[in-house]
Structure formats: C-alpha cells, structure tokens
Amino acid sequence: MHSSATDRFDTSRFAASRNRLAALAYRLLGSAADAEDAVQDAFLHWQAADRRRIEVPEAWLTKVVTNLCLDRLRSARARREHTAGAWLPEPLLDGDPMLGPADSFEQRESVSLAVLTLMERLSPVERAVYVLREAFSYSHAEIAEILDITESASQQHLHRARRRVTAARRNGGVVDPASARRVVEEFLAAATSGRTERLVELLTDDATAISDGAGLAEQLMWYDTPQRVAAVVRAGLKPTPAKRRFAGGTPAIHYALVNRAPAVLFVIGDRVIGAVTFDITGGKIATVRSIAAPARLLRLAETWRRHGPDTPLISRW
Numbered sequence: 498m499h500s501s502a503t504d505r506f507d508t509s510r511f512a513a514s515r516n517r518l519a520a521l522a523y524r525l526l527g528s529a530a531d532a533e534d535a536v537q538d539a540f541l542h543w544q545a546a547d548r549r550r551i552e553v554p555e556a557w558l559t560k561v562v563t564n565l566c567l568d569r570l571r572s573a574r575a576r577r578e579h580t581a582g583a584w585l586p587e588p589l590l591d592g593d594p595m596l597g598p599a600d601s602f603e604q605r606e607s608v609s610l611a612v613l614t615l616m617e618r619l620s621p622v623e624r625a626v627y628v629l630r631e632a633f634s635y636s637h638a639e640i641a642e643i644l645d646i647t648e649s650a651s652q653q654h655l656h657r658a659r660r661r662v663t664a665a666r667r668n669g670g671v672v673d674p675a676s677a678r679r680v681v682e683e684f685l686a687a688a689t690s691g692r693t694e695r696l697v698e699l700l701t702d703d704a705t706a707i708s709d710g711a712g713l714a715e716q717l718m719w720y721d722t723p724q725r726v727a728a729v730v731r732a733g734l735k736p737t738p739a740k741r742r743f744a745g746g747t748p749a750i751h752y753a754l755v756n757r758a759p760a761v762l763f764v765i766g767d768r769v770i771g772a773v774t775f776d777i778t779g780g781k782i783a784t785v786r787s788i789a790a791p792a793r794l795l796r797l798a799e800t801w802r803r804h805g806p807d808t809p810l811i812s813r814w
Contacts, residue, residue: 510554511543517555518562520597520608524628525566527586527613529595529796535565560643563625567644570621585709585717585786586613587793588772590800591754597632599757607632610756610786611776615662626651627658672777677759678752681775684782685750685761685810688734696727701783706730711771711789726785733787736814744770749809755797761810762801763789769798 515536522532539562551557588610589596598604606612607628616624625644629635630651635643637651644651680699687695700723708718708729720729741747748763748770755762755774763771772794776784788794 507543507548511540511558514555514558516594517597518558519595521559521628521633522562522566523587523589523595524597524607524613524632525563525624526569527584527616529587529589530792531569532566532595535562535569538565556639556642563629563643567621567625570624584617585707585788585793586610586756588755588760588774588788588797590797590804591757592804593796593800595796596757603631605757608756609758609776610774611784612662613756616658618661619658620654622646623654623658623661626654627662630655672759674759676780677775677777680777680780680782681752681759681761682810684730684775685734688730689736689811689814691731691735693727693731696730697723699782700726701778701781704781704783704785706785706787708733708787709790709793730785748814750811750814751807751809753801762797763814764801764806764809767802767806769794769801772797 518536518539519532522535523529526532526535539558542561542565543558546557548554589608596608599608616627619627622644626640629640629643630637637648637655640646640651641648646654684696684699687693687699702723703721704723704726706720706726706729710718720726744763744765745768746765748765751762751764753760753762753772755772758774758776760772760774762769763773770791771787771789774786774788775782
C-alpha cells in the first residue's frame with residue numbers, strides 16, 4: 498500500500514477509536530477539555546509510532562491514553578492541593594459521545610458528577626483501575642498490561658477504589674426519569690415562587706448544595722442542612738434586574754439531562770450560562786450542584802446549540 502494511503506488508513510483506524518478514547522479520558526480526568534488534549538496527544542503518539550508493530554491498535558491506544566491521563570492526574574493533583582474544594586467535574590449534556598457507554602448501571606454511574614467527584618479521593622492508579630473495570634469492563638489481566646502492574650495489584654486497587662467510592666456515595670438506586678423530572682419541576686416552581694417550606698420538603702435530611710460561584714470564587718461554596726440549601730437556592734433563583742444584567746439578558750430555563758442526571762439549564766438565545774444538576778434519592782433531592790463558570794460550560798453549550806431548543810420550563814426568568 499502506498500505510504501499516503503497507509504496514513505489515511507491508519508488515521509481512519511484512530512478516528513474509529515476516538516470517541517471511546519475520549520470517554521475513557523473524560524472519566525479519568527473529569528474535564529472534557531483535558532480529555533480532548535489527551536486524545537490529541539495520543540494521536541501524535543500514534544502517528545510517530547511504527548504502526549506495523551502494533552498488533553492490536555485498540556489496546557495500544559487505550560494504554561497510551563490511560564498513561565497520558567495518569568501523568569495529567571499526578572500533576573493536577575499537585576496543583577489542586579493548593580486549591581482544595583475549588584474543583585467540580587465539567588458537565589456534559591446527554592447525547593455527548595464523550596459520555597461513552599451506558600449499557601450497564603456501572604457504566605452510567607461512572608460518569609455521574611457524584612462519582613467523578615468522589616474519584617478525586619482515589620490515587621491516580623486506583624482511579625484508572627476503577628474506570629477501566631467498571632466503565633469499560635476490562636479484565637484484570639488487561640488492566641495489568643495497560644498499567645504495567647500485576648493482576649493481583651489491579652484487584653487490590655479495584656477493591657480499595659470500590660470501598661472508598663461506596664463509603665462516600667449517596668445512592669438511592671435507579672430513578673424513574675418521569676419521577677425525576679417531576680421532582681425537579683416542583684423544586685424549580687417552589688424556588689422561583691418563594692415557597693421555602695416546600696423546598697425543604699423536597700430535600701433529603703442530609704441535603705447539600707455546591708456552587709462554583711460562576712467562576713468568581715476561589716473555592717467552591719458548600720451548604721448543608723435542608724434549611725440552608727433551601728435558603729441559598731431561593732436566593733439564587735430569585736430573578737432580579739442585577740442578575741439579568743450580570744447574565745447579559747433574560748434567561749429561559751430548560752430541563753435537560755447532564756451526565757445522565759436531571760438538570761436545568763439557564764439559556765439566553767443559544768448561550769448556556771448556567772447548569773444546575775440534581776442527585777435524587779428516595780424521591781427527594783440529595784445534592785444540588787450549580788455550575789456557571791464559562792470555561793466549564795463550553796462543551797455543554799456547544800452540544801446544546803446542536804441539540805436545538807425545546808419548550809422551556811420557564812420562558813423568561
């Protein structure tokens with residue numbers, strides 16, 4: 498085969514794996530932008546490699562991407578030690594191929610904002626083993642080959658990772674989509690109408706709220722107890738002229754699925770200016786996350802523009 502034809506063929510082989518590699522990198526890094534960078538770096542490795550010696554391209558690329566992500570995790574972890582509590586995973590809109598496989602409960606859960614946040618507590622290798630096993634169903638023999646560890650070590654890392662994630666996870670099982678939407682709509686109606694008592698009723702006893710302060714705060718803002726969560730949500734969702742000036746207009750509020758969880762998006766024209774996600778357990782809201790830092794909404798906003806508008810829950814907030 499002519500060299501240019503070979504290059505085109507090899508490029509197409511990489512392209513066929515790109516979405517899977519991006520989904521892997523996103524789960525490992527919690528950032529779509531960093532995941533895209535890791536996949537692009539893997540492509541450069543692929544172009545530079547002697548591809549005639551690569552027997553199984555998918556396995557080779559998986560190993561390269563995983564180890565590129567491990568390098569990023571180690572450096573990111575060192576940086577985040579100085580900004581503890583200042584990080585939330587980058588949200589992705591339902592339908593984004595970077596969300597990856599969703600055939601099993603484990604695959605769906607591995608991309609939830611809750612689990613992506615919990616995985617920050619794991620060591621980079623524990624995180625890699627957890628993702629490769631739970632989200633992509635690799636065997637311990639395959640994981641050992643990817644990470645250059647023994648099968649026994651892979652099993653031990655997975656055991657520790659599962660224990661840490663399970664211990665911190667607040668999981669009420671599978672939530673019926675219609676029920677989840679109904680809870681969110683009730684919550685939004687109560688918040689925008691000022692019914693604080695109803696807000697408290699819709700929250701679990703140990704409910705928490707987390708906000709990135711639209712990227713203006715150095716650290717995340719945390720609120721616990723149903724009363725504090727209800728108060729901050731009521732204050733945050735009360736429309737004022739000052740908020741509209743800050744937002745650059747009058748948003749519409751749309752229901753959406755973000756990282757496969759119920760959410761509402763604040764949209765002006767085709768611009769997503771904020772996302773609020775909800776973890777629901779037992780028919781009540783356990784966690785509210787507010788993400789409005791523009792840099793963390795870039796990919797979600799791009800996907801939303803392609804998705805096209807639907808009927809908003811509130812047309813003028």
